[in-house]
Amino acid sequence: MDLFASLGLGFSVALDPVNILYCFIGVLLGTLVGVLPGIGPTATIAMLLPITFSLNPETALIMLAGIYYGAQYGGSTTAILINLPGESSAAVTAIDGYQMARQGRAGPALAAAALGSFFAGSVATFLLAAFAPPLARAALNFGAPEYFSLIVLGLLVSIALAHGSIIKALGMIVLGLLLGMVGQDIYTGTPRFTFGLRELFGGLNFVAVAVGVFGIAEILRNLENEHEREVGVKAVKNLWLTRDDLRRIIMPVLRGTGLGSILGVLPGGGHILSAFASYSAEKRLSKNPGEFGKGAIEGVAGPESANNAAAQTSFIPLMTLGIPAHPVMALMIGAFILQGITPGPNVINEQPALFWGIIASMWIGNLLLVVLNLPLVGLWVKMLSIPYRVLFPAIVLFACIGTFSINQNVYDIYAIAFFGIVGYLLIRFGCEPAPLLLGFVLGPLLEEHLRRAMIISRGDPMIFIERPISATLLIMALAAVLVAVLPSIRRRRAEVFVEDD
Amino acid sequence: MKTVVKMLAASLVAGSAFSVAAVMAQDYPTQPVTIVVPFSAGGPTDTVTRLVAAAMSEDLGQQVVVQNVGGAGGTLGAGQVAAAANDGYTLLLHHIGMSTAPALYASLPYDPMTDFAPIGLVTEVPMTMVARKDFEPATLEDLIAYVKENGENVTYANAGIGAASQLCGLLFQDALETKLTEVPYQGTGPAMTDLLGGQIDMMCDQTTNTTSQIQAGEIKAYAVTTPERIAVLPDVPTMAEGGVENFNLSIWHGLYAPAGTDPAIVERLTQALQAALADETVGNSFAELGTYPVPASEATPEALAEKLEGQTALWAEVIAAAGVSAQ
Amino acid sequence: MALNASRNDLASGAIFIAFGTYFALEALRYDFGTPFRMGPGFMPVVLGGILIALGIVVAAKGMGKPDEEAAPPWPFRGIVLVLGTILFFAATIRGLGFIPVVLIAGFATALSSSRNTWLSALIISAGLCALCLLIFVVGLGMIVPLVGPWLRF
Numbered sequence: 009m010d011l012f013a014s015l016g017l018g019f020s021v022a023l024d025p026v027n028i029l030y031c032f033i034g035v036l037l038g039t040l041v042g043v044l045p046g047i048g049p050t051a052t053i054a055m056l057l058p059i060t061f062s063l064n065p066e067t068a069l070i071m072l073a074g075i076y077y078g079a080q081y082g083g084s085t086t087a088i089l090i091n092l093p094g095e096s097s098a099a100v101t102a103i104d105g106y107q108m109a110r111q112g113r114a115g116p117a118l119a120a121a122a123l124g125s126f127f128a129g130s131v132a133t134f135l136l137a138a139f140a141p142p143l144a145r146a147a148l149n150f151g152a153p154e155y156f157s158l159i160v161l162g163l164l165v166s167i168a169l170a171h172g173s174i175i176k177a178l179g180m181i182v183l184g185l186l187l188g189m190v191g192q193d194i195y196t197g198t199p200r201f202t203f204g205l206r207e208l209f210g211g212l213n214f215v216a217v218a219v220g221v222f223g224i225a226e227i228l229r230n231l232e233n234e235h236e237r238e239v240g241v242k243a244v245k246n247l248w249l250t251r252d253d254l255r256r257i258i259m260p261v262l263r264g265t266g267l268g269s270i271l272g273v274l275p276g277g278g279h280i281l282s283a284f285a286s287y288s289a290e291k292r293l294s295k296n297p298g299e300f301g302k303g304a305i306e307g308v309a310g311p312e313s314a315n316n317a318a319a320q321t322s323f324i325p326l327m328t329l330g331i332p333a334h335p336v337m338a339l340m341i342g343a344f345i346l347q348g349i350t351p352g353p354n355v356i357n358e359q360p361a362l363f364w365g366i367i368a369s370m371w372i373g374n375l376l377l378v379v380l381n382l383p384l385v386g387l388w389v390k391m392l393s394i395p396y397r398v399l400f401p402a403i404v405l406f407a408c409i410g411t412f413s414i415n416q417n418v419y420d421i422y423a424i425a426f427f428g429i430v431g432y433l434l435i436r437f438g439c440e441p442a443p444l445l446l447g448f449v450l451g452p453l454l455e456e457h458l459r460r461a462m463i464i465s466r467g468d469p470m471i472f473i474e475r476p477i478s479a480t481l482l483i484m485a486l487a488a489v490l491v492a493v494l495p496s497i498r499r500r501r502a503e504v505f506v507e508d509d
Numbered sequence: 510m511k512t513v514v515k516m517l518a519a520s521l522v523a524g525s526a527f528s529v530a531a532v533m534a535q536d537y538p539t540q541p542v543t544i545v546v547p548f549s550a551g552g553p554t555d556t557v558t559r560l561v562a563a564a565m566s567e568d569l570g571q572q573v574v575v576q577n578v579g580g581a582g583g584t585l586g587a588g589q590v591a592a593a594a595n596d597g598y599t600l601l602l603h604h605i606g607m608s609t610a611p612a613l614y615a616s617l618p619y620d621p622m623t624d625f626a627p628i629g630l631v632t633e634v635p636m637t638m639v640a641r642k643d644f645e646p647a648t649l650e651d652l653i654a655y656v657k658e659n660g661e662n663v664t665y666a667n668a669g670i671g672a673a674s675q676l677c678g679l680l681f682q683d684a685l686e687t688k689l690t691e692v693p694y695q696g697t698g699p700a701m702t703d704l705l706g707g708q709i710d711m712m713c714d715q716t717t718n719t720t721s722q723i724q725a726g727e728i729k730a731y732a733v734t735t736p737e738r739i740a741v742l743p744d745v746p747t748m749a750e751g752g753v754e755n756f757n758l759s760i761w762h763g764l765y766a767p768a769g770t771d772p773a774i775v776e777r778l779t780q781a782l783q784a785a786l787a788d789e790t791v792g793n794s795f796a797e798l799g800t801y802p803v804p805a806s807e808a809t810p811e812a813l814a815e816k817l818e819g820q821t822a823l824w825a826e827v828i829a830a831a832g833v834s835a836q
Numbered sequence: 837m838a839l840n841a842s843r844n845d846l847a848s849g850a851i852f853i854a855f856g857t858y859f860a861l862e863a864l865r866y867d868f869g870t871p872f873r874m875g876p877g878f879m880p881v882v883l884g885g886i887l888i889a890l891g892i893v894v895a896a897k898g899m900g901k902p903d904e905e906a907a908p909p910w911p912f913r914g915i916v917l918v919l920g921t922i923l924f925f926a927a928t929i930r931g932l933g934f935i936p937v938v939l940i941a942g943f944a945t946a947l948s949s950s951r952n953t954w955l956s957a958l959i960i961s962a963g964l965c966a967l968c969l970l971i972f973v974v975g976l977g978m979i980v981p982l983v984g985p986w987l988r989f
Binding site: 041044055173175176178179182183185186189193195196198200201224227228231232233395396397398400401402404405406408409410412413416418419421422424425428429430432433434436437438439454455458459462463466467468469 | 843844845847848851852855856859862863866867870871872873874875876878879880883884886887890891893894897907908909910911913914915918919921922923925926927929930938941942945946948949951952956960961964967968971972976978979980
């Protein structure tokens with residue numbers, strides 16, 4: 009069956025009015041739940057999953073796709089409006105998105121995120137339809153050594169996340185890597201840094217750390233001198249993108265889409281890097297890198313596009329090989345199985361209507377997301393006019409309840425308080441939280457792949473250089489360091505000013 | 510709005526109903542029943558539980574809610590149920606990990622044998638010994654010879670400490686009196702990825718995860734771990750056919766209430782479980798998972814207690830011999 | 837300011853060194869392993885060492901360069917009330933149950949802003965309690981006792 013016939017079949021399934029309705033409900037519910045602070049996309053999907061059980065397979069999976077996009081977008085909305093990322097990619101969006109919101113530009117930030125996501129989603133859906141099987145095969149060439157090198161590259165490139173001191177950013181990354189190691193070592197079962205608490209065996213909860221270092225720390229900053237400074241965000245100037253904004257986001261969206269599409273196919277952690285990689289790329293390529301971290305719209309549009317493209321292409325390993333690339337995909341497998349479909353290499357041949365129906369519905373889901381959310385931008389932005397003294401108790405409570413409702417683990421809430429104070433202190437002293445979160449999500453992967461590669465090579469580190477893909481990635485990492493370090497050495501002679509702000 | 514108010518009122522009533530001391534056993538159940546799954550939503554155990562819960566609520570005439578309490582290899586959720594009120598409204602659905610935890614964790618806050626009232630077995634999922642598709646040995650006999658000869662040069666993927674895939678590997682190495690190089694993964698999903706990519710040699714996983722890959726020819730299957738061949742993979746021999754005796758491993762799932770639950774309530778729950786397992790939808794969904802509901806004779810407290818006891822003793826021995834511990 | 841150094845750099849350096857030391861020392865108790873089979877102690881020891889080194893560099897760079905801006909005041913009331921509330925929430929949600937905990941926690945957090953009065957804090961906490969009840973318990977079916985076992989007679 010050629011591509012167009014297949015897509016035709018897909019759209020005939022996805023355009024069924026009942027399916028469109030459920031897709032819309034999914035997008036709506038996903039957005040509404042994803043917007044709750046403390047509940048990221050993974051938790052949103054886990055919560056809403058049961059409502060799809062009673063539907064027939066196509067409808068259920070189409071609705072689930074809608075929930076997924078809605079949850080992603082809802083998570084970004086919280087990151088932009090109140091600096092509370094629900095997953096690692098939203099932590100990147102929060103850097104510049106929240107600054108834009110503070111300057112009264114929450115509307116354009118949300119619109120840029122929605123439009124970028126829609127464009128990226130459309131392109132990635134097409135890639136998925138046209139090239140899924142070969143892409144999935146290619147991704148299988150990535151083993152432990154390649155992933156290790158890729159993560160090293162990602163970490164080094166991401167120093168660009170900081171707009172202040174580079175050394176402090178490095179420190180935050182390393183601190184994040186260490187925090188990521190809390191919990192049971194998967195290789196030996198040794199519990200590490202758990203104070204003997206079995207509740208910590210699974211590691212620190214990402215949402216708890218993110219809510220602490222971003223949300224709670226921000227609230228404490230705002231409480232510093234309430235009387236002199238206007239807290240929270242300014243009144244909204246305009247809701248829509250200006251022509252200048254549009255011009256500025258075109259290239260970031262295109263580049264983000266490309267980066268995200270490629271990284272998303274890699275099942276061993278590629279999608280995590282997509283938003284960070286896009287942000288770093290935009291900052292490097294920008295004529296005014298100084299604007300990043302202070303409300304650059306490129307820093308919202310690029311990572312959001314990259315993240316959505318990766319979210320889309322991470323379906324490729326799931327749909328063609330039956331392997332989940334991340335927790336959300338694992339949930340999807342559960343949903344597939346409950347619908348009587350075992351994801352695997354055969355789905356495309358045995359259930360073509362379902363396979364192509366889901367792909368087509370992804371595009372429709374993205375479209376509905378834009379249709380639903382562009383009008384909602386006004387509503388979300390209105391929420392900012394709630395006085396801060398009412399808003400912040402709500403944020404604290406929602407964050408606690410949301411985090412607790414996911415695993416019923418009270419230590420996740422203790423962690424919010426701990427990371428709230430640690431994050432507050434570090435930010436007060438001029439360190440930034442985004443690199444810490446990147447380190448936190450990549451720490452376990454870095455260690456896992458390093459140790460696995462060494463087991464497979466029987467203790468020979470040459471494996472990282474002998475394998476061509478791995479070697480290439482390491483050379484790129486080295487180049488990234490040189491590019492980053494050389495200008496700053498040169499600059500140091502010329503400038504006397506400190507780079508701290 | 511009216512319905513919202515009604516629901517609110519209903520949930521308030523449900524909340525305060527806890528405080529009404531003794532609910533008469535013959536009236537049971539008068540409120541929703543919660544089954545705790547000690548793993549995250551979407552996993553195989555969660556899937557099994559949701560299927561059974563839906564069917565049980567029909568028989569009980571009350572909603573059966575699934576609650577995921579993941580962490581620490583299932584011991585957090587199990588601990589929570591052990592400490593819950595023994596009124597029959599909080600149950601636990603746990604798999605083989607119930608019997609391995611005492612050997613793996615030095616300080617368990619509960620005793621699987623005495624802190625629970627077994628309700629019945631639910632299902633037994635067979636496992637398969639599989640390898641990357643270009644792995645040299647052609648048959649189970651070849652594999653055994655190859656593994657004995659190459660020992661540590663063969664890489665074996667498992668899903669971490671105490672995972673069924675690790676237990677299977679331990680039994681296999683024990684039976685062949687050899688040592689493989691074990692490569693742990695964060696769950697069987699990533700392990701399957703590396704197996705498909707030919708990055709590692711072998712693994713052993715439940716049919717739920719392997720059947721579709723085997724049927725598509727993406728990986729090689731050498732043996733099933735049950736005493737008899739299984740219906741979905743009729744061409745795959747048993748371990749015994751290859752000369753590996755006493756190799757019987759399946760991921761069994763059981764339903765438990767906290768110890769001290771009124772026997773009349775346990776009986777009612779056993780009855781509901783048996784009804785659920787006889788349900789056609791449940792049977793079909795289980796078949797898709799590569800498994801089957803246990804017969805009514807095994808969905809009983811006695812059968813589950815016996816299974817738990819036998820398995821706990823077996824794994825204590827195997828795990829101690831292998832020197833594995835999760836502390 | 838008598839101190840001829842950046843307080844911010846000294847403080848963040850100290851935090852890095854403190855965390856690095858904790859992780860490295862604790863990890864020394866774990867198996868370090870061999871290159872073939874790295875133990876659970878390998879990465880934390882190495883990374884802890886790097887963090888200590890980075891902390892020293894950060895602090896050293898701050899020498900002789902006092903902060904340009906005066907430090908903002910410490911929000912002691914906020915720190916105590918906001919963090920205290922979160923700890924209170926964690927400690928009592930299982931025992932007191934949803935409604936009392938959310939009421940008390942909402943009230944205490946609201947009070948951490950000097951712009952809230954006792955009355956407005958009370959109104960905020962009541963409103964939030966109703967909202968959270970609707971969203972999480974009714975809407976999302978969160979399983980939690982509304983009034984916990986400590987309050988039952």
